[in-house]
Amino acid sequence: MSVYENRFKKFLVEKDETPDVPDEMTDQQAMAQTLDKGTAPEDFDVEAPPAGAVAKPTLSAIQQKMYDELKAWTEKIDEFKKFLNDPNPDSLVSKLNAAETDTLFDKISTAETKKIARVAAELSSFNEDLKGYLATAHDPKYRYN
DSSP states (O other), rough: HHHHHHHHHHHHHHHSSSOOOOOOOOHHHHHHHSTTTTTGGGGOOOOOTTTTTTOOOOOOHHHHHHHHHHHHHHHHHHHHHOOOOOOOTSSSHHHHHHOOOOOOHHHHHHHHHHHHHHHHHHHHHHHHHHHHHHTTTTGGOOOOO
16 A cells, blocks of 8 residues: 555645646637637627527518418418317307207217317317427528528
């Protein structure tokens, strides 16, 4: 153990004898050490955007037209879904459920209420998918050039 102990003590003494070198340096100092001679770190300074400013990319005319059309589709699908299955008394399911016994609407209600609910659920799911595309419309990978 004494051999390792002596080496460790010698290492500590050597460490203490080295000149003070800062353990940390600023980004500016680190950059200055990596640049070619004659190049100043200030040459790479850029003006920071104002606080809270978020650059929102704009859509081209074609993209904006597609975006507006897709948004109109989602609104129409949502409207039709409400027509099919909504708690208001004007919806298809509400009218069928309120039908008098032994009428055409009563027979449709008995046979098709579950199917109408499934169709409305599928429409809702599809509409949410389309809304997801609307949310990513500003993504650069969907750019039309």
